[in-house]
Amino acid sequence: MKTSDDKKTELKRLIEIINLLKHDIDRANQSLKFIRRSKMEFQKKSDSKNADSFLEANI
Amino acid sequence: MNDTVESHPAETAENVTDHLKDQELPTTIEGCEALIGQYGMELYNLQRCLITETYEKPVPSFEYNLSTSPTEYNYDFVIMLSYIVSAEHADMFIPKNIKIQQIIEALAVSNVTYKKTDEGYVFSLPDNGGEILIFSNENDELCGYDFASLNNTPERPPSIALKNFLTIVQKLNIYQLFFKQNPYFEAEKEVANAAKQPLTPIPVSVIKPDENVELTTNDILIIPDRHGDQEKINRLTEIIESGKVKWLGIEMYPHTLKKQMQDYVHAPNGSVAFEEAKKAIYEHLISSHGWREKFDDGGDISAHPYIKILDVCRKHNVDVYPLDTSDLDYFKISGMGPNLPFFTRNVVWSQQIPPNGPGVIFGGSAHFIESPGLNVQDFIGRRDSSRTFKIMDFPPHL
Numbered sequence: 439m440k441t442s443d444d445k446k447t448e449l450k451r452l453i454e455i456i457n458l459l460k461h462d463i464d465r466a467n468q469s470l471k472f473i474r475r476s477k478m479e480f481q482k483k484s485d486s487k488n489a490d491s492f493l494e495a496n497i
Numbered sequence: 498m499n500d501t502v503e504s505h506p507a508e509t510a511e512n513v514t515d516h517l518k519d520q521e522l523p524t525t526i527e528g529c530e531a532l533i534g535q536y537g538m539e540l541y542n543l544q545r546c547l548i549t550e551t552y553e554k555p556v557p558s559f560e561y562n563l564s565t566s567p568t569e570y571n572y573d574f575v576i577m578l579s580y581i582v583s584a585e586h587a588d589m590f591i592p593k594n595i596k597i598q599q600i601i602e603a604l605a606v607s608n609v610t611y612k613k614t615d616e617g618y619v620f621s622l623p624d625n626g627g628e629i630l631i632f633s634n635e636n637d638e639l640c641g642y643d644f645a646s647l648n649n650t651p652e653r654p655p656s657i658a659l660k661n662f663l664t665i666v667q668k669l670n671i672y673q674l675f676f677k678q679n680p681y682f683e684a685e686k687e688v689a690n691a692a693k694q695p696l697t698p699i700p701v702s703v704i705k706p707d708e709n710v711e712l713t714t715n716d717i718l719i720i721p722d723r724h725g726d727q728e729k730i731n732r733l734t735e736i737i738e739s740g741k742v743k744w745l746g747i748e749m750y751p752h753t754l755k756k757q758m759q760d761y762v763h764a765p766n767g768s769v770a771f772e773e774a775k776k777a778i779y780e781h782l783i784s785s786h787g788w789r790e791k792f793d794d795g796g797d798i799s800a801h802p803y804i805k806i807l808d809v810c811r812k813h814n815v816d817v818y819p820l821d822t823s824d825l826d827y828f829k830i831s832g833m834g835p836n837l838p839f840f841t842r843n844v845v846w847s848q849q850i851p852p853n854g855p856g857v858i859f860g861g862s863a864h865f866i867e868s869p870g871l872n873v874q875d876f877i878g879r880r881d882s883s884r885t886f887k888i889m890d891f892p893p894h895l
Contacts, residue, residue, distance in 0.1 A: 445526065448526055449524075449525075449526055449529065452526060452529035452530065452533065453522060453529060455529075455533055456522065456529060456532055456533060456536065459533065459536035459537065459540060460536065462540050463536060463539055463540050463543060466540060466543035467543060
């Protein structure tokens with residue numbers, strides 16, 4: 439059986455995981471917005487004939 | 498642009514940070530676990546979007562298939578997660594005990610320079626090839642990296658920095674400094690080689706669950722499980738109690754517990770070996786993220802069906818061979834199959850089987866019926882053509 443202290447420790451550990459996940463989600467979302475913005479800007483700048491593939495143009 | 502990206506909540510949520518801030522933290526363990534599940538899925542979807550957007554093609558994601566080549570280092574997955582590496586993910590993909598100094602010295606050969614900042618170490622690739630942010634722990638060891646935040650111009654997106662970085666790593670052959678080694682590389686190669694040949698399944702006789710089972714030394718009886726189904730466990734128990742098998746191969750435990758499993762079954766009551774084996778086996782089941790939850794043991798792990806079946810083997814002096822891959826991360830990557838890691842698990846299972854029997858294998862039905870030619874019995878049969886197989890056919894369907 440889990441003691442009250444065990445439960446508190448477990449709760450604390452889970453809260454830490456939640457905070458890590460929140461951090462990661464936030465960061466992932468920022469990266470996603472950045473990539474989308476970059477692509478839009480790139481496509482505006484590029485000649486339409488050469489801009490059909492962001493992948494080919496950049497890798 | 499693909500539909501997944503278009504329909505992602507990030508498109509409609511004005512600010513994800515606010516959305517997270519608004520969420521009150523749970524006050525119970527159950528509430529936390531539920532929220533972790535919700536956030537985990539949200540993060541997973543975001544990661545898929547990130548890669549899709551960057552590469553403009555469907556995410557390789559967890560959909561590894563047979564066209565995927567075996568890799569000694571699973572950097573495809575690191576690439577997927579390279580934008581967001583947290584402590585939770587780091588253990589899955591980043592090798593342990595790599596000193597930042599080792600990285601500095603190795604990369605210096607290719608004129609990669611570095612500077613220490615408050616956030617971590619920033620490595621600059623030559624010829625303005627991009628920058629990598631590498632995080633270190635209190636022992637100055639690698640614990641994460643980020644290709645995105647420092648490479649944020651349209652002319653130099655993260656994908657270019659990543660590609661340049663991988664080119665240097667490949668040229669210097671220093672994968673081991675950044676990526677966790679794939680423990681099942683050789684087994685993956687066995688799958689890939691098998692898949693290149695015509696897929697000829699090994700013959701398997703089908704028997705009814707209520708049929709009287711007669712087994713010879715070369716026979717292997719397969720009981721295909723639907724996880725959590727007590728009927729399958731009951732039939733397995735009857736087979737073991739009948740004294741017709743010498744050994745049991747079981748999916749629910751990793752092959753690295755082989756010694757402990759032998760001790761659990763054969764060591765005397767109260768002996769140190771038995772107690773240590775019991776502790777290791779219980780701990781595995783408790784921490785295995787899913788197996789224990791297949792049945793309700795009422796909080797008493799010793800009453801769990803996956804433990805009780807071991808007790809039956811102990812009582813009847815039947816050897817137990819744990820079959821599955823040891824690396825939980827590899828298990829996660831394998832997903833629901835069929836894909837390369839899934840078939841690789843079939844190879845690993847086949848490697849655990851003793852040279853003679855009769856024996857019984859108990860594991861998920863997909864491992865025996867999903868892909869003729871790449872199922873567990875196919876790999877066993879290719880290694881030893883004298884083995885013969887019977888599979889129990891539970892109605893209405895496996």
